Amino acid sequence: MEESKSIDNLKLAVPSVSVRYASNGSSTRANEFGMRPMQERAFEKRGEQYLLIKSPPASGKSRALMFIALDKLANQGVKQAIIVVPERSIGSSFHDEALSKHGFWADWHVEPKWNLCDAPGNDNGGKVNALGAFLESRDKVLVCTHATFRFAVDRFGLEAFDERLIAVDEFHHVSANPDNKLGIHLGGFMSRDRVHIVAMTGSYFRGDAEAVLAPQDEGKFESVTYTYYEQLNGYQYLKQLDIGYFFYSDSYADDILKVLNPAEKTIIHIPNVNSRESTKDKIKEVEHIIEELGAWQGTDPATGFQLVKTPEGRILRIADLVDDDSAKRDRVSAALKDSSQKNNRDHVDIIIALGMAKEGFDWIWCEHALTVGYRSSLTEIVQIIGRATRDAPGKIRARFSNLIAEPAAADDIVTEAVNDTLKAIAASLLMEQVLAPRFEFKPKNPQNGPSPGFDYGEGGFDPSKCNVGFNEDSGKFQIEIKGLATPKSEEATRICQEDLNEVIAAFVQDRTTIERGLFDEEMVPEELTQVRMGKIIKDKFPQLDAEDQEAVRQHAVAALSLTQKAKEVAA
Template structure:
């Protein structure tokens, strides 16, 4: 049975789908307001209209801002079709988007010839050579043959920006860094998933600060749909072979995308073709359709399913050609894929994503979810289910399996923060200040006092959440049910300090309080009370929404629901192993943690008139005591002249 970590309901306002007088959707209008920015970072979900938003900006820069050329770089050829010529004037805009066939390098041609065409385009003085579409790879190779100054007065737009890394091994990352530093180029970066915590950061902090940011949240997108009213994300655990439990999670009445596990993952049987065969056998009696390349699968009821196999290389081009030409609801029922049917793939009727095995990348999860969260009249609900191998205490690799489960569960917590509404938290100083809608008043809350903390709170909270949730110590703390105060007051501020080393202690605390408030309130169940009073259900208690205080919030584990799923789905011996492991780790501290804990030790001494006790029954006090011991040992070493 699938355990949903969260389910979010939407009001279907239609706002994200309606156009203004210039033919712009809500997100595109927001982006266009920033069209004069030299460096612009656009964060918006799949299907929100980022491609057309870029067309609007590029045309304004070419016609009204005096730039001479616009280059659009996409990660793969298939996404290039999103930027084909479009009659924007038909919808009220000032100019049409026109791309000459010779300048669309995502169409047929060799890599070598495309690089030459790119270089020729950059050096061309022809007024026809204004817009060029290419892949990231073509841009990367062409950059090696061009000077940084060649990009002067040029718009460089990078679609699906999360493919770019600032890692030294990333040629495209280095190219971008050089263009930012050594040219007058205008740079627009677009992504549906911009998580620093995903792997290597995309931009160095000093480069990122050059960018103006436009964010359009997943919640805004889905809240503004017409048909889709809810989305849920959950997990199903199994033992043995995953193909033997598919009947528990498959619902063939739903338009479904099944992503089988990577061959290197623990869930894989190491034979992807056999896995496809077993899935087809589970569905019914399968026969190939030579005309379309699909499998026609007859269920026991006699119903015939149309199934696309994107795993098997032989015949895949025919299947892809069929998928590209689909127009109606009945054209397809199920897709079986491995590395495909993610980024750039559009099947608006899809409503159920069944993903087997833990996914390493948050970006990949976002892209998979994006396949089933298109607005379509055939669905009111969309579901993402992750089928994961259940850890076994008798298995030698139990900690590896537990680690994968934790990463999957914490990924869902991050996705909840993206898909759910965001709240604005303010300090409550008067009784007449009442929480309403997205505005929440909290007693004792420290509001941001510097521009730095304001920027982090306004623009970086999802990135910060990703970084925190991907920390192994946080994941272990969640799995072991670590005390809320330890997570909130010790572990989280230490990670914030690690991510933002330039912040003062007071600034760290401002960011921490906002992060904890957002995490706790966002995951709380909201109930209407008598009159106009609303209540939040937090840690099995109902709290008047107008009586929230930071002291109360700090007593709540922001990841409580994740722990509840783990404790329900993982057997007792395995849970005991996790908890024993955490017990062995919880009294070890990084330098960042010690910096955070030192003022807390002083505060404890002032309030209690004694040092914290290692034998205390209170975990928070125990940690303070062990931190004091480690600090004393460090001080002794320094006094003795030891490093």
């Protein structure tokens, strides 16, 4: 990892991240059943009643679910599968797939009338009636939105879903908060214990630091974790991911070309109209960006894309998803989803969006995700970065840039500006952690021996010293540490192996942590890592005893410190 440089006179806002990967092709290779490594790992746990799949965008979670659901329907006594997605556009991820073509024993099929994401109308009313009709039918698979599912559970009750699989995509939308209806329903299903649940997410932590599930429910899930490092290290083409946060002053559209390279395939997310970065006129903002890029040449009649001629004479094809005219916007959106153009790099050059083109949006050619204005949710940032981390021929580098309005001393909302900057620092720290290899820490013990699959460097494993091993297949480092506390319970062991990033996410979202960390010269101040981290772990895992809480704290601090030290050495 290395420090990113500022661009022209834009000021670097916070520490930025640059990560290079080996591109060994392993994460895109399929086995004899057509499963990529993440899907194979998930399928091995197909017999679990409650399964949580934590895996980055573009790693193939949708198809992993298809394999698991087909097995549950055929071999595990499950009557029907209900796939629940946060928004209608993501329903297209569950259209028919000829899985048998690649070696699996069945194909994935959803009767068109049961993909309620493709149906017109709102999430209540007719769609809830349709879900009720599906429950009475002999058909096997239905796809609907989180909202439709919530309304249906309210109307039909928990028992109507007995002996069925409920698969929740983008699971981070769920919360243990009593106001979160989907979270309440899932808690009810688990208390009743008559359904199977598969939960999938690219970012298990929520952006608002709420717990996703109550601890007693979370403990019932078997986890399958596939890390960003495994995903990106195993790509065929993409070798580098850069993340940068930059301040601008005055109008962002004036400065945008200092960060935006028109030669790169780019998604621009303009600020929410309620944010301080917004001019409060989103249409004019889009026009301003287009004017900065070149001379408008008209609209492509087939797609609705804006055609813009750059000063160098190149014609850019720009998709405007901000337009208030729903007919125009729907036409552009349909052109972007055209499956016949999926592998056409020249179909579109730049997408300008506000609330769209985030989670579940698949454009493999995207090289740059450029977001204006701080997004309040760390989860949203992970999702936006995920738009640029697809592997595609000729795509060697991808980047995420966040333009944040510079706090001015005279600014009457300077507090909000400082808050945004603190949150950006939290996001940067968290992304460093998410993109790093996984660490497995072991207490140094004379009885320790080498673990299969790990390379311990020249001379191999040495019982007399603290060893560091690396497993290239899993992207995991094994590190021996003298005096490290060992987790005693199964739950604490699982947290140390699988969930350290969730602990670190809570730590970096803690305001005291960031404020104290900024002004303390120690790399990770001791008081923060002992007192604040200790409190966060007690609050997050109250079911663990004091010894296990301390073991989790030590493992989390080791992971955070190692990543920061590696960055310092590489700078």
